[in-house]
Amino acid sequence: MQSIAAINVVAFKTIVTKEIRRFMRIWVQTIVPPAVSALLYMMIFGTLIGSRVGEMDGHRYIDFIVPGIIMMAVITNSYSNSVSSFFGAKFQHHLEELLIAPVHNVVILAGFVAGGVCRGLIVGALVAAVSLFFTRLSVENPLTTVLVVVLTSTLFSIAGVINSVFAKGFDDISIIPNFVLTPLTYLGGIFYSVKLLPDFWQGLSYINPVLYMINGFRFGILGSSDISIGWSFVVILSFIVILASVALYLLNKGVGIKS
Amino acid sequence: MKALEISGLKKTYDNGHVALNGVDLTVDKGDFFALLGPNGAGKSTTIGIISSLVNASEGAVKIHGHDLTTERNQCKLLIGLVPQEFNFNVFESPVNILVTQAGYYGIPGSVAEERAERYLKLLELWDKKDRPAREMSGGMKRRLMIARALVHQPAVLILDEPTAGVDIEIRRSMWTFLEDINKEGTTIILTTHYLEEAETLCRNVAIIDDGKIIEQGEVAELLSRSQYQSFVFDLKAPVDKAPALDGFKVTRCEGNRLDVEMPLGDSLNTLFELLGRQGIEVVSMRNKTNRLEEFFLRLVGDDENDSEEEAN
Ligand SMILES: Nc1ncnc2c1ncn2[C@@H]1O[C@H](COP(=O)(O)OP(=O)(O)OP(=O)(O)O)[C@@H](O)[C@H]1O
Numbered sequence: 003m004q005s006i007a008a009i010n011v012v013a014f015k016t017i018v019t020k021e022i023r024r025f026m027r028i029w030v031q032t033i034v035p036p037a038v039s040a041l042l043y044m045m046i047f048g049t050l051i052g053s054r055v056g057e058m059d060g061h062r063y064i065d066f067i068v069p070g071i072i073m074m075a076v077i078t079n080s081y082s083n084s085v086s087s088f089f090g091a092k093f094q095h096h097l098e099e100l101l102i103a104p105v106h107n108v109v110i111l112a113g114f115v116a117g118g119v120c121r122g123l124i125v126g127a128l129v130a131a132v133s134l135f136f137t138r139l140s141v142e143n144p145l146t147t148v149l150v151v152v153l154t155s156t157l158f159s160i161a162g163v164i165n166s167v168f169a170k171g172f173d174d175i176s177i178i179p180n181f182v183l184t185p186l187t188y189l190g191g192i193f194y195s196v197k198l199l200p201d202f203w204q205g206l207s208y209i210n211p212v213l214y215m216i217n218g219f220r221f222g223i224l225g226s227s228d229i230s231i232g233w234s235f236v237v238i239l240s241f242i243v244i245l246a247s248v249a250l251y252l253l254n255k256g257v258g259i260k261s
Numbered sequence: 262m263k264a265l266e267i268s269g270l271k272k273t274y275d276n277g278h279v280a281l282n283g284v285d286l287t288v289d290k291g292d293f294f295a296l297l298g299p300n301g302a303g304k305s306t307t308i309g310i311i312s313s314l315v316n317a318s319e320g321a322v323k324i325h326g327h328d329l330t331t332e333r334n335q336c337k338l339l340i341g342l343v344p345q346e347f348n349f350n351v352f353e354s355p356v357n358i359l360v361t362q363a364g365y366y367g368i369p370g371s372v373a374e375e376r377a378e379r380y381l382k383l384l385e386l387w388d389k390k391d392r393p394a395r396e397m398s399g400g401m402k403r404r405l406m407i408a409r410a411l412v413h414q415p416a417v418l419i420l421d422e423p424t425a426g427v428d429i430e431i432r433r434s435m436w437t438f439l440e441d442i443n444k445e446g447t448t449i450i451l452t453t454h455y456l457e458e459a460e461t462l463c464r465n466v467a468i469i470d471d472g473k474i475i476e477q478g479e480v481a482e483l484l485s486r487s488q489y490q491s492f493v494f495d496l497k498a499p500v501d502k503a504p505a506l507d508g509f510k511v512t513r514c515e516g517n518r519l520d521v522e523m524p525l526g527d528s529l530n531t532l533f534e535l536l537g538r539q540g541i542e543v544v545s546m547r548n549k550t551n552r553l554e555e556f557f558l559r560l561v562g563d564d565e566n567d568s569e570e571e572a573n
């Protein structure tokens with residue numbers, strides 16, 4: 003008979019396949035809108051306003067904001083993929099298909115997270131492709147760029163799962179994205195260098211984790227940023243460890259999914 | 262070794278409701294078993310605990326000798342579940358639903374696809390295989406859940422009201438199907454509110470009421486203990502009140518309809534003779550309920566009895 007470990011390997015692939023099929027089936031809702039809004043950001047802020055802004059941190063303004071715009075798309079899409087998929091599974095009760103099977107909670111979490119990462123990466127790549135209409139997008143440190151984007155996407159996918167574990171209705175899955183995620187992303191230095199801010203606001207910005215991700219990514223692409231790349235990795239990895247532990251604790255306890 | 266052994270199972274939900282209050286139950290391997298009981302008795306809760314969807318508050322469950330808390334994965338592999346409520350992704354196609362479920366049990370793509378084909382064909386859903394499941398009728402959805410429960414070929418198949426809302430023709434073909442897989446060795450445990458179904462299909466039954474098993478045994482043996490039978494008589498001419506007949510309990514339902522309850526084994530000839538003497542002519546008669554239903558209703562009390570009469 004197959005070992006439980008072997009079963010879980012197949013189960014993991016199955017969850018990921020199902021997750022990708024889910025967001026590809028509704029690609030008009032999941033893949034296209036972020037590309038459209040990124041296009042608008044680049045047109046309006048990059049080209050129209052950017053030409054008046056001049057340089058930011060030694061780069062053309064459009065070059066400066068492109069990494070942030072890509073990252074914003076990655077963050078929101080990773081998050082909303084796992085939040086809507088996991089909540090949908092809970093709401094429609096087909097999460098039970100997983101709960102009755104010999105699938106480990108680590109695999110359930112990893113499967114949903116991998117789905118979120120896939121969507122985050124696909125959308126990120128699409129936004130990067132759109133940016134080529136506006137800039138050359140040469141990547142200074144390819145390995146750093148890829149690592150930062152994959153880890154950030156992982157982090158927000160896990161956060162999405164946690165949100166949906168607690169969510170009781172559809173309102174609950176839009177509160178965090180609208181009132182926490184969006185402000186943190188906009189204030190995370192997409193459109194400006196935090197060095198421009200007065201001391202107090204600069205200090206405050208350093209407790210925003212999103213700042214470390216956007217700057218890590220910007221370092222990967224432009225080769226310079228407000229924050230040292232080492233700190234970026236420390237912050238991202240710490241958050242991943244903390245959130246993954248919380249998510250597993252909740253799944254093991256059956257919070258919101260078992261009575 | 263038993264297929265299922267439950268002892269001292271208790272469940273108190275978070276809102277303080279006690280759904281199970283010490284359930285003891287055993288089901289033999291290869292059995293065709295019915296768990297009967299009125300609405301809210303605790304059937305789905307029991308099934309939820311067996312299938313790892315509900316946490317027990319107290320008590321032990323063993324599947325094929327494996328303890329559910331310490332050997333949960335072995336237990337999960339042995340069980341196939343058809344839940345009471347639809348719980349598949351309605352935007353997915355039946356094929357994907359089955360292949361995905363198979364994957365959760367470690368069955369890789371190619372084998373999973375063969376299984377999906379096999380069970381969708383057996384349950385006559387093959388022509389719907391690529392359409393979103395939400396386009397299917399209620400009866401088709403029930404069959405889809407049966408097919409899904411079988412993809413990993415479980416030793417114990419648990420069905421929570423599998424035939425609710427299924428038309429009579431399909432219900433009968435589902436019965437034949439379940440009898441076939443039972444003959445091939447699968448233990449079947451089902452709940453149903455159609456007592457005729459339990460009487461036709463099952464060898465053993467347990468009756469649960471208010472979170473406790475109040476009766477358990479072979480269907481044949483329980484029926485032999487049932488001491489009464491009742492009939493509905495249609496009369497040629499209406500009567501004003503129920504006639505008094507010695508040894509029979511007669512109630513008037515409508516002017517030209519009587520309800521007669523009599524001890525099992527008593528002669529119907531006597532009854533007709535008594536009726537004839539009072540000038541009452543019977544034009545047709547039928548069993549009021551089937552015999553298991555009769556037994557069940559006596560056991561779980563009068564409330565259900567009333568609602569059953571209305572349904573008749
Ligand atoms: N999640 C829950 N939280 C609180 N109470 C619950 C929950 N699920 C069920 N109950 C209660 O537990 C009792 C048993 O419910 P259960 O679903 O097991 O009954 P059942 O025998 O399956 O009934 P039915 O024939 O209607 O399906 C009922 O009183 C029900 O209201």
Ligand SMILES: [Mg+2]
Pocket residue numbers: 304305306345421
């Ligand atoms: Mg029920």
